[in-house]
Amino acid sequence: MTHHTTKHTAAAGTPAAPARRWAALAVCCLAAMLLGIDNSVLNYAVPSLLREMGPSGTEILWISDIYGFAMGGLLVVMGNLGDRLGRKRMILLGAAAFGVASLFTAYAPTPEALIAGRALLGVAGAAMVPSTLSVVRHAFTDPKERTTAIGISSGIGAASFALGPVVGGLLLDHFWWGSVFLINVPLMAVVLVAGVLVLPESRNPRPGRLDWIGVPLSVVGVLGAIYAIKTGFRDGADHAPVWIAAAVGTAALLLFARRQVRVEEPLIDLRLFRNPAFSGAVGSNLVMIFASSTLSLAFSLYFQVVRGWSPFTAGLALLPGPLAAAFAAPLATALIPRLGRARVVALGLVLLAVSTAALGRLSAPGTSYAELLAPLVVNGAGIILIVSVTNDTILASAPRERTGAAAAVSETAMEMGGSLGIAILGSLLGAVYRDALVLPAGLPAGAAGPARESVGGAVEAAARVPGADGAALAAAAKDAFCHSIQVTTVVGAVLLALGAVAALYTLRGVPAEIPDSEAEEDMRSLSAPGR
Incomplete structure (x- = not known):
């Protein structure tokens, strides 16, 4: 296996002027924000879809899932294409395709057309995600500036997932379900036009055969x-x-x-995983996304079902955490020289563990929102301390000509880790709820089944049961669900604490500043005979 090194040539990407590179960061952040919003906004349009289009249960599942399937499956391929064809070109192609697919999806006449539109959105998103990170990596060659820029980009990306419910709630209060996709069109047009003007181009000058x-x-x-x-x-x-x-x-x-x-010329250079900086950073991200992915789902249900808030209000209630992530990004840059990368990542995992456990403990139906606010903010700050350092470490540890592929590996791992987290911890959440649920005596037979299925089903069933029995069923379901949150968040907190210990070990030798040349030296040493 050969490995080509590159100098800072025009093909590999030259340092951009200060104003232009920060403008490039803004464009990449806008693109990442739109992709994050689109990942979560559809969940709040499902009731409107059911009323206006009448899709089957299976079609609803495919409408919801196909975006993630398409994006996750194509990230590695698209990251490699960005390295070969040019990262700016991939962002522009992806933005144009995303805008067209959004227009098609907004006016989809049938469930089948909507599924196809969501699949096209996933393909376009996969074209953009690795290249936006790679463009930021190439635009900022100073290690401190690079860490700050990647931290800001990661923070905006994290915040965007929580913006989905807020944006969706605002639009759905005034327009039809297609508006949640139509809003993408003018914003992607901004990404396209601004990207042509300010994004620097970079690619692998000797990519070899695909x-x-x-x-x-x-x-x-x-x-x-x-x-x-x-x-x-x-x-x-x-x-x-x-x-x-x-x-x-x-x-x-x-x-x-x-x-x-x-x-x-592999699509994924598996030697990267022999680099402790790369494998330790990917592993820390996996632990973070696995353990924390269920928290958003659980508290979305908590605010909407247990406390009876609207989707829009629930989205606003969850927003302080991601906003803290977006604004705390520079903190990671300041802490790295003082604590080192391993300790900053471990600190982020510890903050995440403590805030997760605190949110679980405070999830009783009568808890005031003010009590939840501080753990939500700490949770967001913990996330950004992790992803700012790990994403920068992953990109800086890879050779410059393979940063698109490295970013794709990281994003694919996050996609699979999030799916596993929701699947496993989400199953635990449901199992504990069913085990803790004590149904009132004399409940009608038709209400027991939905009540055992989910807390949402229980509250809906309780609304159909008259008198004290209905109120008792709703109270029992809410208490059982809050108990299940407490148990699940304790498990998540333990996993995060173990991840903090692992981060201290796996990232202990990674320097505070990773210069561009270091990744090349590491890869050459890994290619040496006997390694």
Whole structure:
């Protein structure tokens, strides 16, 4: 296996003027924000969709899931294409495709057309995500500025997921369901026009041949794994499609990994994982997203079902955490020289663990929102301390010509880690709820089944049961759900604390500043005989 190094040539990406590189960061942040919003905004349009389009339950699931399936399955391929064709070009192509797909999706006449539109949005998103991170990496060559810029970009990306409910709630209060997609069109036009003017171009000047056999193996492997995880834990692992997807996905990933160590120009250079900086950062991200992914889901249900707030109000209630993440990004840059990367990541995981446990403890129905506010802010600050350092470490640890592929590996791991977290911890949340639920005596038979299924089903069933029995059912379901949040958040907090210990070990030798040349030296040493 050969490995090409690059100097700071025009092809590899020259340092941009200060004003232009910060403008490029703004464009990349806007693109990342729109992608994050689109990932979560649809959940709040489902009731309108059901009324106006009448999709089946299976179609609703595909409408919700296909965006993540398409994006997750294509990240590795699109990251490599960005390295080869140019990262700016991929962002512009992705932005144009995302705008067109948004217009198509907003006016989709049938559920099938809506599924197709969401799939196209996922493809366009996959084209943009790795390249936005890579453009920021190439625009900022000073290590301190680079860390700050990647931290800001990561913070905006984190905040955008919580903006989905807020944006969706505002639009759905005044317009039809398609407005949540139509809003993308003018904003992506801004990304497209501004991107042409300010984004610097960079690419691998000697990319070699694309591994055309590895491409389908990568797509099938990741898609199969994500589908099996999501569908298996939602519908049960005894369904034949789940086992088939798991078997095909595992086989494809094994063949893909075997091929990557043999081809001259791999889609994923597996030697990167022998670099402690890269593998430790990816591992810390996995722990973070796995343990914290269920928190947003649990508290969205808590605010809407237990406390009876509207989706828009629930979105506003969750917003302080992501906003804290967006504004606390420079804190990571300031702490790295004083504490080192390992301790900053460990500190972020500890803050996340403490705030997660605190939110669980405070999740009683009568808790005031003011008591929840501080843990929400600490939670967001903890997330940004982690992702600011880990994303910068991942990109800085990879050779400059392969940063798109490195970013794609990180994003794919996050996608799969989030799916696993929601599947496993989400299942725990449901199991503890069902075990803790004590149904009132004399409850009508038709109310017991929905009540055991979910807290939302219980509250809806309680509304149909007259008198004290209905009130008792609603109270029992809310108490059981709050108990399930407390148990699940304790498990998540323990995992995060263990992740903090692991981060101290895996990232202990990573320097506070990672210059561009260091990744090249590391990769050459890993290629040396005997390694």
